[in-house]
Amino acid sequence: MQKALLVKEIGKPLSLGTRPIPKPKARKVVVKVTAAQVLPHDTASRDKGLFISNHLPSVPAHNIAGIVQELGPDVTEYSIGQHIYGQGDPLAVTPDQCGLQEFAILPTNMSAPVPDNFSDDQMVTLPINATTIFCALFHQNWLGFPAPFSPESKTFDYGKQKLVIIGGNSNCGRFAIQFAKMVGIGTIIAIASLSGEQELKTMGASHVIDRYSQTIVKEVQEICGGEEEVTHVVDTVTYDFDLAMEMVATHCPSSIAVLHVADVTAQLEKRGKKWGRGSGVSGWKNNFDEETGKLYWESLGKWVQEGKILIPKFRVIEGLDEVLVNEALDSYIGHKPVVQAVIHPR
Numbered sequence: 456m457q458k459a460l461l462v463k464e465i466g467k468p469l470s471l472g473t474r475p476i477p478k479p480k481a482r483k484v485v486v487k488v489t490a491a492q493v494l495p496h497d498t499a500s501r502d503k504g505l506f507i508s509n510h511l512p513s514v515p516a517h518n519i520a521g522i523v524q525e526l527g528p529d530v531t532e533y534s535i536g537q538h539i540y541g542q543g544d545p546l547a548v549t550p551d552q553c554g555l556q557e558f559a560i561l562p563t564n565m566s567a568p569v570p571d572n573f574s575d576d577q578m579v580t581l582p583i584n585a586t587t588i589f590c591a592l593f594h595q596n597w598l599g600f601p602a603p604f605s606p607e608s609k610t611f612d613y614g615k616q617k618l619v620i621i622g623g624n625s626n627c628g629r630f631a632i633q634f635a636k637m638v639g640i641g642t643i644i645a646i647a648s649l650s651g652e653q654e655l656k657t658m659g660a661s662h663v664i665d666r667y668s669q670t671i672v673k674e675v676q677e678i679c680g681g682e683e684e685v686t687h688v689v690d691t692v693t694y695d696f697d698l699a700m701e702m703v704a705t706h707c708p709s710s711i712a713v714l715h716v717a718d719v720t721a722q723l724e725k726r727g728k729k730w731g732r733g734s735g736v737s738g739w740k741n742n743f744d745e746e747t748g749k750l751y752w753e754s755l756g757k758w759v760q761e762g763k764i765l766i767p768k769f770r771v772i773e774g775l776d777e778v779l780v781n782e783a784l785d786s787y788i789g790h791k792p793v794v795q796a797v798i799h800p801r
C-alpha cells in the first residue's frame with residue numbers, strides 16, 4: 456500500500472489515506488512520484504465531481520513527474536531509474552494515473568524524459584496545459600494551423616495569420632502566446648489585464664487589449680483589418696464564449712477553440728454565423744496519431760531547452776499536506792491569477 460491524498464466525498468476536502476501501488480499494463484510504466492501539479496479541473500473534481508463522481512475514492516493531479524520504477528510489457532522507451540514527466544488520464548476509472556500519491560502510472564505515449572538541465576519540478580508544470588493548447592492551435596479539430604514539425608509547416612505562411620487569445624494572462628493563455636510566437640504567427644492578440652501587458656508582449660503577443668475594455672470586439676477587428684478578418688480565436692477562460700462568438704467573421708469561415716465543454720458551432724449558427732465552427736478541446740487525452748503525438752512529446756523538452764516555451768512560475772508544497780494542498784485547490788476558485796503549486800508527495 457501507499458499514501459495518497461483522496462477525494463472520498465464530492466464537496467469535501469481531500470484527506471490522507473492509503474491505496475494499492477499500481478501495476479503497469481502494456482505501454483505504461485510505474486513512477487515513484489517526485490512532483491505533481493494540481494490544476495483547475497482538480498478543484499472542479501473535488502468540489503463538483505468533474506470526471507470522478509462515478510468512481511470514488513479518487514486522487515487529484517494528472518501532471519506527474521517521477522523516477523521509473525517498473526516497466527509494463529512492450530515498453531522500450533524508458534529504463535528503470537530514469538526521470539520522466541507526463542500526463543495521466545483524469546477520466547480513468549481507477550486513480551492509478553494520478554499524482555498525489557507515492558507511485559503512479561504514466562503512459563509512454565503521453566510522457567517524455569526530463570530534459571538535461573531541467574528539473575522534475577519544472578517539467579511537471581507543462582503537460583496538460585501545454586498539450587491542450589498545442590491541440591487547440593495545431594489539431595484539425597480546432598484551429599488547425601500546421602503543427603511546427605509537419606511537412607505543411609515548411610511552406611505555410613504563419614506570418615499572415617491572426618490569432619486572438621481570450622484570457623492571455625491565464626496559464627493556458629500564456630502557452631497559446633508562446634506556441635503562436637514559436638511558429639511565427641504575425642498577429643497575436645491577447646485579451647488580458649493590462650498589469651501583464653509587458654510580460655505577455657515579451658512572450659510574443661503583438662497586441663494586448665484590456666480585458667475590461669468596453670470596446671474589445673471593435674479593437675480586435677481594427678487590429679485584424681476588418682470584421683471578416685477575425686477567423687482564429689482561442690478562449691482559455693470563459694464558459695459562455697460570447698466574446699469569441701461576437702468577434703468572429705460572419706461571412707468567412709472561422710474557428711473558435713474553447714477549453715470547456717460546448718457546441719460552439721450550433722451557437723454560432725443561431726447568431727447567423729453559419730461559416731463558423733467551434734468546440735471544447737479535450738486536452739486530457741491523446742488527440743494525435745501515434746507519430747504526431749511522439750513528435751510533440753519529443754519536441755516539448757527541446758522547445759523548453761531552446762527557451763521557446765518558458766516554465767511557468769510555481770511554488771512547492773513538501774509532502775501530501777492535506778491543508779496546503781486543499782488551499783492550493785481553493786486558489787483556483789474565481790479565476791484569479793494563481794502561482795501554481797507543485798507537490799512533492801514524499
Ligand SMILES: NC(=O)c1ccc[n+]([C@@H]2O[C@H](COP(=O)([O-])OP(=O)(O)OC[C@H]3O[C@@H](n4cnc5c(N)ncnc54)[C@H](OP(=O)(O)O)[C@@H]3O)[C@@H](O)[C@H]2O)c1
Nearest residue numbers: 495496587622624625626627647648714738739790791792
Ligand atoms: N479542456 C481542457 O482539456 C483543459 C485543459 C486545461 C485547462 N482547462 C480549463 O481552462 C481554464 C483555464 O485554465 P488555466 O490554468 O489557464 O487558468 P488560470 O491560469 O488559473 O486562469 C486565471 C487567469 O484567467 C484570467 N481571466 C479570468 N477571467 C478572464 C476573462 N473573462 N477574460 C480574460 N482573462 C480572464 C485572469 O487573468 P488576468 O490576470 O488578466 O485577470 C487570471 O489570471 C480552466 O477552467 C481549466 O479547467 C481545460
